Amino acid sequence: MNELTRQSEPLISEWITVDQPFVDRFADAILDHQFIHVEPERAKAEGPYGGTIAHGFLSLSLLTHFTHSALPLPAAGVVEVNYGFDKIRFLAPVPVGSRLRGRFTLVAEEPKGCGKLRRFAVEVEVEGMQKPAVIAEWLVLVVEGEN
Known part of the structure; x- marks a missing residue:
């Protein structure tokens, strides 16, 4: 399927595991080494979550x-x-x-400049948890290139 149309059922991605080396690489990339992300022992002892957690921006x-x-x-x-x-x-x-994993629902599509603007309701789900880690309204500009 090449064309996306407004749908009522969300499109769902495959799962990805967020392990400590992945979080550490992200911390290095964005220069955010807060202990709740990169120091497992300290995060377990002093942090509010019982261990390290991924950055919100990593999930996004x-x-x-x-x-x-x-x-x-x-x-x-x-x-x-x-x-x-x-x-x-x-x-x-x-x-x-x-x-x-990600959950995407196309909620609107409208002309915008040289293309069209798609608005997605998105969620980042955590396996086994009822509440998503992230919810957002994501805008994607679709432009046809020069042939």
Whole structure:
């Protein structure tokens, strides 16, 4: 399927495990080495979550990865560009070792400049937890490239 249309059922990605080396690499990339993310023993002893947790921005940034298994590939000559977010909420911590997946629902599509703007309701789910780690309204600009 090359074209995405407004759907009532969400499209769901495959699971990914967020382990400590992954969190450590993310901490290095964004220069955020707060102990609740990168010091397992200290986080267990002093932190509020009983161990290390993933950065909220790590969970959010995985949305791009989740699209690869949840959403159809764009048609040839079409480029999808991250246009931003209208709303982001971090609702639950992600304990290191958790499995995450993305849930995408296309809620609107409208003309925008040289393309169209898609609005997705997205969630980052944590396996075994009722509350999602992240909910957001994600905007994606779809542009046809020059042939």
